Amino acid sequence: MPSLTGVPLQIIAALVAVAVFAATMWLWPRLAGKGWRSWLGRFGAFLAAQVAVLVAMGLVANSYFGFYTTWSDLLGTDGAPGQVVDHQPGKAVSLTGEQKMYSAQGSAKDRSGVIQNVTIKGAGSGLSSQAYVYLPPQYFQPGYAARKFPMALVLAGYPGSAEKLISLMSYPTSTLQAIQAGQLPPTVLVMMRTTPAGGSRDTECMDIPNGPKVETYFTEDLPKAMSATYRITDLPQARAVIGNSTGGYCALKFALRKPDAYRAAVSLSGYYTAPIDPTTGDLFEGSAELKRENDLLWRLHTQPAAPVSLLLATSPNEDNYEGTQKMVGAFKAPTQLSTITLDSGGHNFHTWTREIPPALTWLGKRLTPPQA
Known part of the structure; x- marks a missing residue:
């Protein structure tokens, strides 16, 4: 079956849409009668043309925004629970592929770094x-061979x-540009979806x-697995997490x-409490206490302040704008809180790409540099 995000499927859908539209135009004069067959024919031709065009446009939009990456994601058929797997130390991360990183310095690992699929x-x-x-270029340079690096977990939104x-x-x-400009220490990125459990549930x-x-996976399993496999500093002050929307x-x-x-932690257009909707189901199983525990504003108001640094990005056009103001008014030391407020910007990739460079600069002042 063709890939849901592949170019061949988009081309096929576009050609079908053009063919259906052309057939509709050709048949339309023949369907000009007043009988029920003519009415039904015109309705069918019009509906077929509309559906073909919408399917083609939907496939292009899905490929661009990454809503559903596989057919099982779209159909919700891949809902099997995760399986417990026992591993030997250092074997929790398995390399499945590698791609070059291209920059103005070329594609050599010690000049631009490398992206590994794991x-x-x-x-x-x-x-x-x-x-x-x-892995940034410094990871492969002799001067850093005996050093461990900070790590930033990067999370996509749902269902990105x-x-x-x-x-x-x-x-x-x-990240490479920020490192070269001295705004960020050489940092390892781990880029992921927010749904390691598989299936379509948020x-x-x-x-x-x-x-x-899922929280255990990201906060306990992943840091251990990465520090056991890569030269990554196993200290909380050398770890950060950044995400957009649900990832935020x-x-x-x-x-x-x-x-x-x-x-x-950096939140780009993130919200501050977990929703209950058709994509999530009942996350709390009716527990008001569990729902409060996952309400970030409630935590700032009622729980002891955590020794962490937070960066919230928003704009007056964003749904999280009012909530961001409440977060700013609720935090207390030793928590540190900063904001990025754009003059305008929506819940989209264009807005987030404007916020990423200053967010990386902000992270650069908080992550520890590579340690001997």
């Missing part, structure tokens, strides 16, 4: 997920894809009762709920 398996959660790891973090949001390119990065332990909510929640996992 699978990260969680021993505690039993979950597994694909990820893209960007990790590929768009590279191709559309240009995280590796922006888990909001929770440990769901009687369900997948998850980033803030990880820092506030598990400061020993991530000491810095």
